[in-house]
Amino acid sequence: MLNYEHLSFWEKRTYTEEIDTLIIGAGIVGMTCAFHEKQRHPQRKIVVLERGYLPTGASTKNAGFACFGSPSELQDDFQHMPETQVWETLSMRYEGLQKLFEIVPKHFMSYSACGSWDLTKEPMEGGFIHYLNRQIERITGISEVYSEDSAKIQSCNFHGFNFAYKNRSEGSIDTGQLMEALFRKCVEMGVHFLFGTEVTKLSFESTEKSVTTSHGILKPHQIALCTNAFAQQLLPLDVRPARAQVLVTSPINELPIDGTFHFDAGYYYFRNVGKRVLFGGGRNQALEEESTISMEISSRLQNHLESLLRANILPNQVFEVEYRWAGTLGLGPAKEPIVRQLAPGVVAGVRMGGMGIAIGALVGEKLSKLLV
Numbered sequence: 001m002l003n004y005e006h007l008s009f010w011e012k013r014t015y016t017e018e019i020d021t022l023i024i025g026a027g028i029v030g031m032t033c034a035f036h037e038k039q040r041h042p043q044r045k046i047v048v049l050e051r052g053y054l055p056t057g058a059s060t061k062n063a064g065f066a067c068f069g070s071p072s073e074l075q076d077d078f079q080h081m082p083e084t085q086v087w088e089t090l091s092m093r094y095e096g097l098q099k100l101f102e103i104v105p106k107h108f109m110s111y112s113a114c115g116s117w118d119l120t121k122e123p124m125e126g127g128f129i130h131y132l133n134r135q136i137e138r139i140t141g142i143s144e145v146y147s148e149d150s151a152k153i154q155s156c157n158f159h160g161f162n163f164a165y166k167n168r169s170e171g172s173i174d175t176g177q178l179m180e181a182l183f184r185k186c187v188e189m190g191v192h193f194l195f196g197t198e199v200t201k202l203s204f205e206s207t208e209k210s211v212t213t214s215h216g217i218l219k220p221h222q223i224a225l226c227t228n229a230f231a232q233q234l235l236p237l238d239v240r241p242a243r244a245q246v247l248v249t250s251p252i253n254e255l256p257i258d259g260t261f262h263f264d265a266g267y268y269y270f271r272n273v274g275k276r277v278l279f280g281g282g283r284n285q286a287l288e289e290e291s292t293i294s295m296e297i298s299s300r301l302q303n304h305l306e307s308l309l310r311a312n313i314l315p316n317q318v319f320e321v322e323y324r325w326a327g328t329l330g331l332g333p334a335k336e337p338i339v340r341q342l343a344p345g346v347v348a349g350v351r352m353g354g355m356g357i358a359i360g361a362l363v364g365e366k367l368s369k370l371l372v
């Protein structure tokens with residue numbers, strides 16, 4: 001392996017010397033932080049380090065829901081968080097999506113304003129939906145975001161659900177296109193990327209900062225830690241990893257499903273991707289087993305997802321499961337992310353939970369503002 005000390009004069013000058021801002025992690029947070037850093041300070045040398053040959057956390061592995069909250073998820077949040085925090089988080093999600101679309105226009109990520117449906121067995125109280133609509137209008141300016149639309153269950157031929165609540169302001173994106181567009185944007189602006197470079201140690205106690213990597217030591221002026229679920233491997237931040245598993249079917253002729261769907265307080269989610277169905281979640285079935293950084297899929301959860309899919313979402317359809325994968329969420333005792341200065345010129349933006357598409361761009365911007 002080629003260590004930094006063996007690099008040429010040109011390579012050192014371009015990539016490893018005199019780094020103004022070193023960003024660790026090339027997920028949505030790392031890339032949007034790089035974007036804002038470069039936009040605010042075009043002269044700065046900004047280098048993003050990524051341990052994988054692709055981003056290897058959640059940003060290229062997620063379900064592609066551009067969402068800010070379903071009624072059953074909000075109902076669940078009310079039981080675990082003070083109400084002000086629920087609305088703050090929702091507001092971050094909504095604002096974050098607008099920020100994301102400012103950086104990458106919607107058509108570059110095949111955004112579809114398809115709406116989302118929250119599927120339940122029991123009805124939600126009309127008063128509760130009304131209350132959510134009033135609060136959300138206050139935050140987003142959009143009126144009547146939620147409405148009951150239980151006819152969707154029949155038109156999609158779902159089994160095992162009795163009620164559906166539509167959110168008319170949510171949509172879906174192509175996750176691969178989003179990340180590729182972000183990467184290209186950063187490169188065009190002059191941000192450098194070093195893939196296949198793992199950070200093993202950070203030290204910033206003295207005025208000189210030092211970042212030990214798999215290829216040698218770098219001495220940047222500033223550091224942004226954007227490693228989400230893996231943050232604890234470098235610093236004692238309150239983030240724990242949680243595996244999230246997904247599958248995608250073969251194309252299905254006459255697929256009756258069009259849109260994004262959630263059930264069970266957001267623990268399960270599915271959508272169409274063209275004529276295919278992407279289905280994921282179910283972590284609550286095996287919380288301990290899924291508290292892992294392993295990106296291998298488990299037969300237990302994959303079988304569980306597949307049987308739910310065949311019984312409730314695509315009954316009487318003929319299809320194969322053609323793709324299966326897992327990504328890693330960063331969770332913690334609170335739903336909101338950690339966005340913090342750790343020392344002068346050292347910041348962290350981690351713990352995006354299951355909402356990093358929504359809040360990632362906002363966190364990236366906040367990080368660049370926290371840097372000097």
Ligand SMILES: Cc1cc2nc3c(=O)[nH]c(=O)nc-3n(C[C@H](O)[C@H](O)[C@H](O)COP(=O)(O)OP(=O)(O)OC[C@H]3O[C@@H](n4cnc5c(N)ncnc54)[C@H](O)[C@@H]3O)c2cc1C
Pocket residue numbers: 024025026027028029030049050051052054055056057058059060061062063064065066067197198199200226227228229230233234244245246280326327328329349350351352353354355356357358359360
């Ligand atoms: C299956 C799944 C479905 C999801 N669905 C949705 C959804 O529909 N909507 C939504 O809003 N959110 C969703 N999420 C959550 C969302 O994807 C994440 O919150 C978001 O991608 C987190 O972005 P990030 O940049 O913070 O972290 P990541 O994308 O995890 O990026 C962190 C990067 O840091 C790198 N890294 C880690 N340690 C080191 C190190 N020591 N040295 C160098 N590099 C390192 C990793 O390889 C990784 O690429 C989903 C997540 C998963 C897994």
